[in-house]
Amino acid sequence: MMAKQTEAAALLQETLQEAKMDGLVLPFAENYRYLKPLLQDMPQDAFTSRIQALGEALETHSAGLLYARAYPAGFDVLTEREREICALIAARLSNREIAERLFLSEGSVKQYCNRIYSKLNIEGDTRSKRRRLAAWMANC
Structure with missing residues (x-):
């Protein structure tokens, strides 16, 4: 299991580097609930911090809209x-x-x-x- 997490973290890091060049944050923010554990263990920079902030905001927003219904x-x-x-x-x-x-x-x-x-x-x-x-x- 640990090998899969290490592999996932490496792939995410590579993908983040490519996305960073184009400023693509929304796909990561929309899938934040799945990426959150991996993102927390990565070195923080402005790009990953922005993804985390948007991800948290989307989670909070969605929770208020949908889950009580x-x-x-x-x-x-x-x-x-x-x-x-x-x-x-x-x-x-x-x-x-x-x-x-x-x-x-x-x-x-x-x-x-x-x-x-x-x-x-x-x-x-x-x-x-x-x-x-x-x-x-x-x-x-």
């Missing part, structure tokens, strides 16, 4: 992020507002929405899909 049984096919987006759709936020709140692009939100509707077999135009999803969420 119960979801209908059919929602078990969705990822945590998709459930989070469902909650925001049910709160009648626009794609732009969802994107701003979750630090995503509007295009990414649209892709998530399409994937959610597909997984839940919700068909129709955008308004009717949103209404049906909101109604489904209201019944839980």
Whole structure:
């Protein structure tokens, strides 16, 4: 087991060095809960500190939004992020507002929405899909 952690730490360090050149922090911050133990053991610099700060902020933000909420049984096919987006759709936020709140692009939100509707077999135009999803969420 220790060999796998050492290998994972080495790969993460290499990936961080490559990402640092382009300033790519979001993929690491979004997966912070998995990377947290490895990042804590690495030498700290401004880049890793930024990842940790964003990761902690995302965890805190997500905990307040999502984890206290119960979801209908059919929602078990969705990822945590998709459930989070469902909650925001049910709160009648626009794609732009969802994107701003979750630090995503509007295009990414649209892709998530399409994937959610597909997984839940919700068909129709955008308004009717949103209404049906909101109604489904209201019944839980």
